[in-house]
Amino acid sequence: MDLQVESCDFDNIFDKVIMQGKFGVPYSTGKDELYLDYSKTGSPPAYKVRRSNPVLSLTKTLREEMPAQKLESNPQYVYPPDFDLDEVCERLTTGPGWAILRGMFTSEDIELATRAIFDGQVINTESNNFNNGNDESHNKFAGLMWGLLSKGEIFSKIISHPIIKEVSVKLLGKNCRLSSLASSTVMPGMKGQKPHLDYPYYRHMWPEGDTSMDHSPENLLSLQVVTLLTEFTPENGSTAIVPGSHIVPRHPDDVDEFFSKAIQLTANAGDVLMFSGPIQHCAMPNNSTKLRCGILQHMCPLYVVPFENIPPTGEENEEMRRILALDMPYPILKKK
Ligand SMILES: O=C(O)CCC(=O)C(=O)O
Numbered sequence: 001m002d003l004q005v006e007s008c009d010f011d012n013i014f015d016k017v018i019m020q021g022k023f024g025v026p027y028s029t030g031k032d033e034l035y036l037d038y039s040k041t042g043s044p045p046a047y048k049v050r051r052s053n054p055v056l057s058l059t060k061t062l063r064e065e066m067p068a069q070k071l072e073s074n075p076q077y078v079y080p081p082d083f084d085l086d087e088v089c090e091r092l093t094t095g096p097g098w099a100i101l102r103g104m105f106t107s108e109d110i111e112l113a114t115r116a117i118f119d120g121q122v123i124n125t126e127s128n129n130f131n132n133g134n135d136e137s138h139n140k141f142a143g144l145m146w147g148l149l150s151k152g153e154i155f156s157k158i159i160s161h162p163i164i165k166e167v168s169v170k171l172l173g174k175n176c177r178l179s180s181l182a183s184s185t186v187m188p189g190m191k192g193q194k195p196h197l198d199y200p201y202y203r204h205m206w207p208e209g210d211t212s213m214d215h216s217p218e219n220l221l222s223l224q225v226v227t228l229l230t231e232f233t234p235e236n237g238s239t240a241i242v243p244g245s246h247i248v249p250r251h252p253d254d255v256d257e258f259f260s261k262a263i264q265l266t267a268n269a270g271d272v273l274m275f276s277g278p279i280q281h282c283a284m285p286n287n288s289t290k291l292r293c294g295i296l297q298h299m300c301p302l303y304v305v306p307f308e309n310i311p312p313t314g315e316e317n318e319e320m321r322r323i324l325a326l327d328m329p330y331p332i333l334k335k336k
């Protein structure tokens, strides 16, 4: 499948937003000095970031007039010209279990999302709970940041992309819903994530026995949709995936076997990576000098309990009401 669009002028969002010091992202591998004035004082939004690494040397102070939440995004969407719904869905189910949709978001959208995530946030690069043994321990990965919908309107726009809707509706049902929404950042020098399956393919939620999670690959209980805010490369920790491992879902207990079979994906900012919930995968270590970041939009059928509690604001439009399942009647209190 080749879903290339002609050109995506991303103007290197990372350099624009982060390397030029517009935002106080803690550009740290854990040991270098870091000063993030904004996070300590709350206001005014002036940032000072200092880092001792000469390659990345950043000493910047900058005033930002407009908080990222207030920035309005262009309501229009990009429709990759070669998008083929059937082909993508086949890849995600009976095929290798993953697909990349190229050029789904403009550089403007990517910049807005990047600003909203890194504006004054501290990313902890120290711990990643790689080995605590639980099927869901990957959710403690230090690079994950939750509650994105409250951080900017751009995230409602991103998760409502009509093509993401078409694929998730076809695979998960008309009333499929958001299960969780997080950004996943791998800072330079940071370790990777524990190989895992995505929610709810955790053994402790199922009747005991290896085969209890054996749904047919077309009957998905979760779909992961990753909108790339930076490029993903093997060097910077792009997602590793074992193609075909979703067909008979098994946890990657044998980590050596996982790494011997896994491939690492390469894609650009603005592309969307989709993969089947029961595929074996993980974020990988970042050996580059720039951070790697994607938005994880986890979708599930209406009848699956979502992972994250996302409180509504009361201002949701029709599509956001659908995605958040705000009109879902169950559980219901029956009086008679
Ligand atoms: O960021 C990535 O590459 C994958 C993250 C992931 O799989 C997860 O947090 O469930």
Ligand SMILES: [Fe+2]
Binding pocket: 138, 196, 197, 198, 281, 282
């Ligand atoms: Fe995952």
